[in-house]
Amino acid sequence: MLDRRQFLKLGGATAFATLFGGCDKVQSRLIPFVIPPENYTLGEALWYASVCGQCPAGCGVVVRVSEGRAKKVEGNPLHPVNRGKLCARGQAALQALYHPERLSRPMKLSGARGSGAYTPVSWEEALSLLMGPLKKGKAEAPGSLLMVSEPMRGHAGLVAGRFMKAFGSKHRVAWDPFGPDAMLSANAAVYGVRDLPEHDLANARYLLSFSGDFLETGISPVHYAREYGRMRGDRETIRGKVVHFGPRLSMTATAADLFLPCAPGTEGFVALGIAHVMVRDRLTAASSAAGRLADDLGAYSPEEVEKKTGVHAHDIAAVAEEFARNQPGLAVAGTGAATGPDGAFHCAAVALLNVLAGNVGTPGGVSFPDRAQAFAKYGAEAALLAPSPESGYGGMRAALEKMRGGAFRMAILSGATNPAFTLPPSLKFNEALSKVPFVVAFASFLDETTSLADLVLPVPTALEAWGDDLAPVGHAGAITLCQPVVEPLHDTRSMPDVLIAAAKELGGEPAKALPWSSFRECIEKAYGGPGGEMEKALQRGGFFGESSSSRSASRTGSVAFPKAAERPIDGDPKAFPLALHLYPSLTLYDGRGANLPWLQEMPDPISTAVWRNWVEVNPKTAAGLGLAEGDGVTVTSPSGKITAHVAFNPGIAPDVAAMPLGQGHTRYGKYANGRGENPITLLPAGEMYALQATRVALAKTKLSTTLARTGNPEGQWKVKNMM
Template sequence: MDRRNFFRILSTSAGALADGCTRKTDKLIPMLVPEHEIVPGEEQWHPAVCTECGAGCGTLVRIMEGVRQIERNGEQVRQRIAAVKKIEGNPLDPVSGGRLCARGQASVQSLYHPDRLRGPMKRTGDRGKPQFAGVSWDDALALAADKIAKARASDPARIAFLTGPLAGARSVAIARFVEALGAPAPVVCSVADFPVERRAAEIVFGWKGLPVYDLAHAHYALGVGADFLGGWASPVYYSRQFGNFRQGRRDIRGQLVQAESRLSITAGAADRWLPLRPGSEPQFLAAVGRILLESRLARNAAQVPAPVLAAFQAADVGALVAACGLDEKRVREVVQELGESEAPLVLAGASIVQSNSLDAIVASHYVNLMLGNVGKPGGVLPPAQAAATAPANHGAAEALARADVVLIDGANPAYTLPRSSGVFDALARAGTVIGFNRFLDDSGAWSDLLLPDHDPLESEIVQPLYDTRALEQTLADLSRKMNLPDRVPVTPAQPLSHTFDLAAPAFDGDAGEYPHTFQPYLSLQFHDGRGSHLPWLQELPDPASSAIWGLPVEIDPGTGMKLRVSNGDMVRVESRLGWFEAPAYVHPGAIPGVASMAIGDGHSHYGRYASGRGANPIAILAPVWEKSTGALVLGGTRVRLSRVGARRDWIQFAAPDREERGFEHR
């Protein structure tokens, strides 16, 4: 790779698209012209890609002529601009199929958010406090280049680049930038990248990426641990698939059985829900495989590797099902129906990662191999070949611990890593922290420099509203200032395993002192917390509790009665490593001894709509990582619950709240 191509790739999306947006001269309108005399023109629809999660739904963006007020030569004038009015799914896109989730619809609010960073900022106060002053891009880039160059000359291994889970030209630019620095590979710092699912597909099939489950053409589906209609993988895609699975065929109505440790959106939509004990998914799937073999329903057992087949045959169904907390007769009925179906499918994932989640998903792939549906309609399909892959390294806490210079793009380690991981000590200890995010978030408050990126809609559709720059352009400018050489990446081969283990899940905390298993999960509206700064999403009722402008802890009725807690009462959730207080929701479908909470609240800094609202369930987790991938084990911490007070500032989308209560949440 020569220097010319290196800089060309870094600058492609920043330069070419920006040129297309600036061909027309500004149209200024005096302030004396009344607003009602400014008539908008015709609408236009432009294709784009949603970046609110890693699914990458194709969208259509509705553009109309708009007007904004600016200052020009000391005078206030109105400027005609192309304004984004609406975002919808693209009917031609194979992922969205013309549909779009609430997060995608609300992404237009991110473009026009009042708390967006308007330009580069430099720290003026202590780290952790949002005290910044504006600086020019020239000064900001010079300062950033100087800090990075000194770290590179001293020890490039102490440079850490933390990213989000998205792949594409952006990830290519970041990868080549750190390669040129001689620094370690970029590190994904996210609880929504599904590395366990990716690793399992690589182990069993040699695939790179998330496998695709052809639910639309299956007749009988067994879901295990994957809330595919909620926050797992691609809710829009699998909701479309589920619609066809249920009602898209004249003579076939698909049947869904969901085995999961929480009554999720998917479990609620299933024909039957099997309430698994947290972390018992490997035992459940081993029992499924054993029953298929002994019932002679494993139509493709000859294709399963001999060591794996022996592991299934050695399984004790009675003991395994008992460990799951299920009735054996009921499980055998489900497996019988699965094996007899013309198009069976096991759809497994780790919506709540456990220490043994990899074994569960590996076992599920072998069960699908037994059923003969791999690579066939209604079965498990390989992921599409990507032009660029997302970074595979997930050791964010380890990277931060050794870093002197920390670069952060699309990640928020101060929010998505537990306090006990040492994230705040690492950010305080680092010599330089540079952020590229568009908002001053939890991690941005710890940064020394903020070099804000364009909004995705500005990179693709409209002219930038503020003095921001595309990340690719910023990295190219830094590369030129540091005169970086070319580097060729070397990726060592990773040996693959072909078996699975039935080890019990590991939990932090004594069961006697901390009797409840705690399960933070990706929320439908806020995902991993990145959407909580948008008021439309704050107004969206939580699917489980109907809560708005706040997320509760879900507890079972037995625990609620024992603690004398009713909906909305404040409870303390305490682990061995910390505690928080939040309203309680007594969930009639919660498993006894299991407390769950959606991720999204508890930001220290994230704009006016999210800062200081609610609690972050990740904060009190133990720093336990899945060994093969480095993913944070979300479900590996025990907690105890106690009532601390009556209902306080908690709103449910219910008749009494809508019609009788005030709007103090605003």
């Protein structure tokens, strides 16, 4: 029997044991909060401004940080590019930060090159592995160093550029698969400015989109989506109208009031047809004054254009008249028009419409702010901080040629543009790189390119690093500042930091060119350091007050007439009946987003497919080929053959097959690998990086996979019943 006294004794002992039994254990789950870390209050979130590094648009973000962890990325309301808005890719920056497959420490190759077998090493060992070949190269053949990166903006570009110059090598290639080369050369020809235009959508009344993709994957999708919203609904009495020409009903095309499908690769002819009507009927002051173009435009009457493009002559005439009547109006060309073999012609023809409408340098029109002005104090070096957004394809090809010739002893790779994945395989990037004796890669993830390196150095993501940025459009010269919003998760060092340290160790010229102790110091010196202006700017996200003077488009009076070169695309139309239309994926962009589960699981707006890629065909074309939705097909071009699933797009031209880029990874981690095949393997390796460069044939085949589509779970609905 347990009496009262015993019960109390036992109870006391138990209580004692419970109370003090835990004393010898180290608390691992509860946070002892006697002296909390700086800026750390339980339950209270803090917000840090930085830049979104998920694509080159350079949107400003604010990151919600709670208990030292980034919880959510949101648009920075003060940032001129995106004003508080952010796209799906930007939101997913968090998953890149906390990705389970992120490289957490330096790794050196432990097997054959390309085998993917690496052993982790310390930073000391990694740096000594890096410095050996660097020192030897500097002493013996400084010109044998190659750097392949994505276009680097801000002081990161300055550090990389100065490093290469001081090292004595001029082989620096910046590769961006969606670099708007065609648009740049068209702008140089038509406006006399080799730069990206700023389209003032918000104040336009009429927008002509020629395969435009400004709402999804263009130069600055969030900026232009916001402007598009303002164009539609922010004015009391005006609603901007959008007309879209193109071979495919894309997400941007569905936003248009009128979608007029044209044959693939004929966007420029439609534009010239509209120009013809504008000049012939003297519809605007500028087009009446451009009478001397009448001869050149003579061959592009709407009837002639109809034969070539399939757009009805009366539609062309009606759109021309509406465009001229509803001024200010804009004409924009998108990736689909710019990345054909004849892209520069298409872009120039579209740009001509802006000139004929008299909308260059006016509100609701096209302007050319002087971007490099923000870095004017650097003089000739300003081009390192605000590089031209070109793709660098020419430089890449030349570099590959030299690699094969054994000109390089060492290559430095960096950036997310993944040339082994985004270049046509016939260029043989992998093989060329294998001729370089020592390859070092700066990366957050192993991918098709970085897994070819001898030494992989882990870098912080954009949310963990110092830096600055100058967005390509929408900013009026504003500089964005980046700061680490959280403590770096892994033992990472940024590429500029490593280059600065390497320069110090090399001594001499390089050490003089990079006189800072760290990249952070470089940024602080450039912007006045802590305490001053920079601290305020860091809180706001950058220097936004300044406005830059707009460069005048110098040559609008005597514009050259764009000449069509008529470069046929690859493949015999008999054997390969469909033109292949490749487009950047809304979620995966050039493929860099493919390892982020949120993006893989976001349904595509057109096909509603997730986790896998597909080929879009018109249901009528598919019926002719005996294909049903979801069927497996082989897609064959003269250059390659892949398989994919069929997805119907009733708004795609019947002679076109379209595929999104971004899937088809083989070495980008478990979320990205094995989700279809890479459509870039279908492309020939031409003079230009052309995505619309080949014809294909489709044939039914059996695939072991299925295409998961998430279209309307309510199934039985028709949109008419709901609205």
